[in-house]
Each structure stands twice: as structure tokens, then as C-alpha cells.
Amino acid sequence: MDESRRVYGIDLGTTYSCISKIDKHDQPVVIQNVEGDLTTPSVVYYESEKATVVGKEAKNQLAVEPENTVCFIKREMSNDDCFKKPTKHPFGEDPSEISSRILRKVVKDANDSRDPGEEPITDVVITCPAYFGNNERERTRQAGIMAGLNVIDIINEPTAAAISYGIKAESEQTIMVYDLGGGTFDVTIIRVNGGHIRVVATDGKHDLGGADWDECLAEYMLGQFNAEHGTNLGLHDDNRLYYTFMLEAEQAKKALTPEAKTQVRRTISWEGKTSRIEVSRDTFNALTEDKLQLTIDITNQAINAARQKEGDSFKIDEVLLVGGSSRMPQVKARVDSEFHCDAKLNDPDQCVAKGAALYALNQKYTEMVAEYEDGNAPMPKTLPTATRTHVVNVTSKTYGTDVNNDEVMNMIFMNEALPAHAEGSFSLMSDNQSNVGVMVFESNVNDAEKDRVIKRNQAKCLCDKLMQIKGKYPKGTSIKMSFDLAENGILSVHAEIADEYIDYTLEITGVRSDEELKATTKRLLDSEVN
Numbered sequence: 001m002d003e004s005r006r007v008y009g010i011d012l013g014t015t016y017s018c019i020s021k022i023d024k025h026d027q028p029v030v031i032q033n034v035e036g037d038l039t040t041p042s043v044v045y046y047e048s049e050k051a052t053v054v055g056k057e058a059k060n061q062l063a064v065e066p067e068n069t070v071c072f073i074k075r076e077m078s079n080d081d082c083f084k085k086p087t088k089h090p091f092g093e094d095p096s097e098i099s100s101r102i103l104r105k106v107v108k109d110a111n112d113s114r115d116p117g118e119e120p121i122t123d124v125v126i127t128c129p130a131y132f133g134n135n136e137r138e139r140t141r142q143a144g145i146m147a148g149l150n151v152i153d154i155i156n157e158p159t160a161a162a163i164s165y166g167i168k169a170e171s172e173q174t175i176m177v178y179d180l181g182g183g184t185f186d187v188t189i190i191r192v193n194g195g196h197i198r199v200v201a202t203d204g205k206h207d208l209g210g211a212d213w214d215e216c217l218a219e220y221m222l223g224q225f226n227a228e229h230g231t232n233l234g235l236h237d238d239n240r241l242y243y244t245f246m247l248e249a250e251q252a253k254k255a256l257t258p259e260a261k262t263q264v265r266r267t268i269s270w271e272g273k274t275s276r277i278e279v280s281r282d283t284f285n286a287l288t289e290d291k292l293q294l295t296i297d298i299t300n301q302a303i304n305a306a307r308q309k310e311g312d313s314f315k316i317d318e319v320l321l322v323g324g325s326s327r328m329p330q331v332k333a334r335v336d337s338e339f340h341c342d343a344k345l346n347d348p349d350q351c352v353a354k355g356a357a358l359y360a361l362n363q364k365y366t367e368m369v370a371e372y373e374d375g376n377a378p379m380p381k382t383l384p385t386a387t388r389t390h391v392v393n394v395t396s397k398t399y400g401t402d403v404n405n406d407e408v409m410n411m412i413f414m415n416e417a418l419p420a421h422a423e424g425s426f427s428l429m430s431d432n433q434s435n436v437g438v439m440v441f442e443s444n445v446n447d448a449e450k451d452r453v454i455k456r457n458q459a460k461c462l463c464d465k466l467m468q469i470k471g472k473y474p475k476g477t478s479i480k481m482s483f484d485l486a487e488n489g490i491l492s493v494h495a496e497i498a499d500e501y502i503d504y505t506l507e508i509t510g511v512r513s514d515e516e517l518k519a520t521t522k523r524l525l526d527s528e529v530n
Helices: 056-060 095-112 134-146 157-166 210-229 239-255 281-287 289-310 329-339 351-373 514-526
Strands: 008-011 016-022 028-030 044-048 051-054 123-128 150-156 173-180 185-193 196-205 263-270 273-280 318-322 390-392 398-402 407-412 420-427 435-443 453-455 460-468 478-485 491-497 500-504
Touching: 008 095, 008 157, 008 351, 016 095, 016 351, 028 351, 044 056, 044 095, 051 056, 051 095, 095 134, 095 514, 123 134, 123 157, 123 351, 134 150, 134 514, 150 157, 150 351, 157 173, 157 185, 157 196, 157 318, 157 351, 173 289, 173 329, 185 289, 196 289, 210 239, 210 263, 210 273, 210 281, 210 289, 239 263, 273 281, 281 289, 281 329, 289 329, 318 329, 398 478, 407 420, 407 435, 407 478, 435 491, 460 500
Parallel strands: 008 123, 123 150, 173 318, 196 390
Antiparallel strands: 008 016, 016 028, 044 051, 173 185, 185 196, 263 273, 398 407, 398 435, 407 453, 420 478, 435 460, 478 491, 491 500
């Protein structure tokens, strides 16, 4: 097998995950798991500290042992409190550790189905929501490392979907990717010309997805149950009750998706009481209208940002619906009506993983060419035209630093092309300062003129630490601060004072040092995953 093909793309999803490779025909294909499914539930059940179950069997435990079962962990990647040990999760594991267990499951199953002669999976590209900021991306990258993988890159989910679609596009087009997954929502405007892909604008929300539709339906079904039995149960009163109704609601939602189905009945039992509850599609749509409207509002924000960048001639040629929750008939109907289009369901469950595999192949090829040019490897086989991609992404967040006790000066703005670089000048406040306090902030403001300086309460502090100064300088000496945002959206910061160059390592809650990473990786790899 050609060395350049030994790379994989992983869609690490909120509700389901999957892995893809490039086959011998240069086509991306999703690899079945041991259960014979193309996607694996992103759920972890802890039998003990050293024995965990991931996937379908773990999901079945949600209504039985919710205290030992974890789902929707991707939504917690942005929550610093969830990384402070001990965490609320079984055995004190944090979202990166739990995510690594999900990655290990999909990789283990793919390894078990390898063709003869194929080496074990190591090199991967992992996807993440477009709105993920610096901390979430770094935590995702470390989850991959703790799963024993070489993470070539982190790529945005809508961008991966566009890669999967874009290599088939015969003419230059502007595509809007509406990505409604099980737990997250993204919308991205992308310019596609064959394998050349340029992201124009992106937006999203980390706690909006199909699970929220399920919860609306679960609340309704519980209300029907209460009315029949004269009970006064609350959905969040008991975890077993919650997941019992959530799992039934998910099945009802899926049953309402086929065009022929307009109503379904589900039988629900709780503590000896049973109800057969009827749900119509019209009722479901009414219950979730506000959720759908929120996706439309976010989409309009992204379109407005793209129009500001591209000018009055901007128009969308194609709308792609991505993510399993985009299968709901209400989604296409509303998107078509709102944006006057005929939106396409583009392989919604698998296209992100497939696009990640294509991107991984290109990244690996680039590395091999560089090794060849350095004289350290033979020239790799040229990639087929059909699999070549070139991506220019944008940042999903705005980054800045403090200027006083109340304000932040922004340096890199949301929707700037990556890689991005920005510099700012500041001054020492006294003679012979040995250090200077530097805070790095992240926000969602996106107007480079209006939002150059914002109030601190509009941003999230990523890091607050002292930058050590070796030399002796008088008051007023200029400090040049530089922000560099890599193509994978991970930020680095440094400063220069006279001839002194100072690195500023971002200290991120939940991100481990190299030694901590090795120790955690060993512990996780020594435990059993089924």
C-alpha cells in the first residue's frame, strides 16, 4: 500500500463518531465498527476504573446506570470547570480523557478490520466544530495523543464536509454548509473551485443540536405521561428518568423523519406505569420551532459577515445540509424557504469523516514531499487530481490582550484568513521592570473597526500570567506583542523588548505538559476499552 494512504480522518462527534480512509480507488470510505455500523455512539460506560465500554452498548446503559455513563462530552470541551480535578465524571476523568476513550474505540475497530499488510493506524486528522476556540482545539489534539495517535491536524467539520463535496465541483461556487449535528451547530460559507477551498465566514453554537430537539420532545412526552397517570414528574428530577425519556424521544424523532411518517406511537414505562404516547410531526415541529429559528439567526449572521468581506456581488450558489440532525424534514423545509434554495443533504453522517481523510492524505503528501526535498525520503507517488485539496481557513474567534483593568485590545479578528499574524506595541510602566503581566482574551466580536477595543466582560480570559524580562529597561520602553494563529486555529504569543525575545506559553486549564501527557496516555492505554 502506498505510504501516503496510511492516514485517516476521524469525525469526533457529540453524539456519534466515525473514521474514514482513502481506499485503493482513491475514494474516501467510512470504516464499519465491530457492530457492523458506520457510526459509533460517543458514549462511555465505566464498568470500573480500568474497564470501559464505548458505543452502542454504553448508550444502552444511560437509562440503567447514568451515574457511570457519560455522553455529550464534546459540549464540555469549552468548560474550564470540567477540567478541574476531581471532575464530576466517573473516576474524575476530564473531557479530553473521555474523548480519548471514544477515539480509541473507533480506531481499535478500524484496526481490527485492516486489510493484510496494512500497518496499525497512527496518523490521523480529527475534526472539531468551526466555532471551537484555542483551548478546545488544544484539548481535542491532546485527546488524540492520549489515544495513542499522531494528530496531523485539527480541521473544522464544515470545512471537511466542503472538501468531501468540493473535489466534485466542476466550477467555482460559493457554498454554505449548514451543519446540524447531534450536539452542535455550525454554519460556514466557503468558496470552492475544484480542490481549492477558501473559507469566507463561519459561526455556530456549541450547545445547539439534535439533542435539544430530543429534550423538547422528551418534555412533551413526559407531560403526556403525567397527564395519564396523575403524576408530577420533572424531566430533570432523576437521571434514569431523564435518559429513559430522552432515548424514547430520539427514537420518535428518527421515526418521524421518513416522508411517509407523520405520526408515531412510543410505549414508555416508568416505575410500573406504562403509556403509549402519540406524537405527530406537526407537534414535534411546533415544540422545536425556537431551536430551528436560532439556527436561522446564526446562519444570517454568517451570511452578513461573508457579505461584508465579499461585497455586494456576494451570492450563495449551493447549500449543503450536513450532520445527522439535518435529516429532520423541518430543517430542509425551513432552510429552503428562508434562503430561497434547494438545499442538498450531502451524505450527512459520513461526509465530515471522509473530508478529513482527504485532508489527511494531502497533509501527509505535503510532509513526504518536504522530506524528499530534504533528502530524507524518496519522492512520493503523485496524488490523483481527484483527491488534491488546498484549504484556506478562517479563525472562528477574536483574540486580544489587556490594555488596562477594564479593556481588551483585539489583534486578530473572527473570520480572518489563517494563518494570521498581528502585532501591537505597549510600554513599560516603570524602570527596570522584571516582568509584565499579560492577559490573552478570546471573544466573538467581529467588527475590526468598532470592536478594536472592547470591555473585558465581552471576552473570555484564556491565560493570565507574568512575562519575565531579563534585561533592565527604562520606563516607556516599547514592548512589541505578536499573536500568531496557525492554520489549525491554535494560538501562540510572544514579545520583543529591544533585542530580547520572550515566548509566552499559554497556560490552558486541562492541557497537560509533555510529562503529564505521557503519564495520562500510559494510564489510558493500559486500561481496557470495549
